[in-house]
Amino acid sequence: MLAIMQTNFNGIDDLTAQSVSKPKLTADSVIVKMNTVPVSPTDWKLESDQHATNENLAQLPRIIGIQGAGLVVEVGENRDQHLLNQRVLVINPAGTYSEYVRSTNPDWLFPLPDAVSNEAAAALSASTALTLKKFIDSSDADNLILTGANSVIGLTLLQLLHGESKPIYPVVTAESLAYFNTQMPNLTAYTSDQLPKLTGKTLILDTVGIVGLLETLVTHTTNASVTSIVIMKDPGLPNFKFIHDDFNADDYRLFIQQLATGELKPLINRTFPIAETKKAQHFAKETHSRGRVLVAF
Known part of the structure; x- marks a missing residue:
């Protein structure tokens, strides 16, 4: 074969x-x-x-x-x-x-x-997105910033967060703004320099792994913490945490059911x-x- x-x-x-x-x-x-x-x-x-x-x-x-x-x-x-x-x-x-x-x-x-x-x-590719959602659910942050929001993981996470009450600030490159808007027309995406100044606690969720981008995003906040699924060792970012997903068969069964019903695209x-x-x-x-x-x- x-x-x-x-x-x-x-x-x-x-x-x-x-x-x-x-x-x-x-x-x-x-x-x-x-x-x-x-x-x-x-x-x-x-x-x-x-x-x-x-x-x-x-x-x-x-x-x-x-x-x-x-x-x-x-x-x-x-x-x-x-x-x-x-x-x-x-x-x-x-x-x-x-x-x-x-x-x-x-x-x-x-x-x-x-x-x-x-x-x-x-x-x-929902397992990592669900891990991020569970982390968000346990967070006391006032705002959420998501890097790589146009990626498969980013868009899947945003689908899972459709009922989230915290303000969400998806961050994409200028080249990906139009694509993101077609996928998530009800959310406003930002490039790193367009992001407004955020007050309160802000959780920055990283799916890209570009330290310079994260450093820029931190400057738009007054009280930030950074959680990454890509960067394993703390590069000097505030309240840094690396998380990874663990395989869960029940989660996969749920994802397949959500695909069948159209809840997950x-x-x-x-x-x-x-x-x-x-x-x-x-x-x-x-x-x-x-x-x-x-x-x-």
């Missing part, structure tokens, strides 16, 4: 398409024929930095990717036989950029309702064929965020 492999840490352009053995069904597994997989910043970071994540994902060679959508084509005797021929979202740290994936953890396999397409499921930019995986990663890395980039088999 075809798989996209990482064999070194030289970056995107050293990825290779290889023919590897199809995984064998075991009593406790299911085999998923993959249909659509997402491109994530984690991908190209892992491909150029062996210290970007835990040791398991630094062992080479490896099939890239962590999640994707496909069809269950084989079911082991110890698994639910009703899974056969069901479309699913699968989380698989051992790789998803392959024609077939063996899934052994029932908590990492999510049947998809008819109302949720493979593309919408593969594009799902999938954010999709372009879909590339599997043979153009390197092109897809370059596109996602080097262009302004306009939704999730996907790769299809």
Whole structure:
């Protein structure tokens, strides 16, 4: 079967398409024929930095990717036989950029309702956004500033915050203002120099990781704290905190249900064929965020 492999840490352009053995069904597994997989910043970071994540994902060679959508084509005797021929979202740290994936953890396999397409499921990136929302819910801040508000995580978070009473100040680049306005017409976005002076406690939520931008935003506040999902070590910002999301199967089930009901909107930019995986990663890395980039088999 075809798989996209990482064999070194030289970056995107050293990825290779290889023919590897199809995984064998075991009593406790299911085999998923993959249909659509997402491109994530984690991908190209892992491909150029062996210290970007835990040791398991630094062992080479490896099939890239962590999640994707496909069809269950084989079911082991110890698994639910009703899974056969069901479309699913699968989380698989051992790789998803392959024609077939063996899934052994029932908590990492999510049947998809008819109302949720493979593309919408593969594009799902709500876990980090929910982590940020929970942090906001526990905060006593008077104002919220969100960097990278036009990104997939930023726009997903704003969808989750539709009932938030605190004033929200989305921050985007000048090039992304028009795009943001089409996605969130009921919110006013600002560039860093347009942001008004904010009084009271202000929570700055960082999804971009540009220290200079955060330093500029702090000057627009009287009492700021900075929370980042990108910067792990405090660069000298006020009340700095790094947070990360932990996998929660119930959260994924909720997200899929919200996609089905329309409460959560999938954010999709372009879909590339599997043979153009390197092109897809370059596109996602080097262009302004306009939704999730996907790769299809």
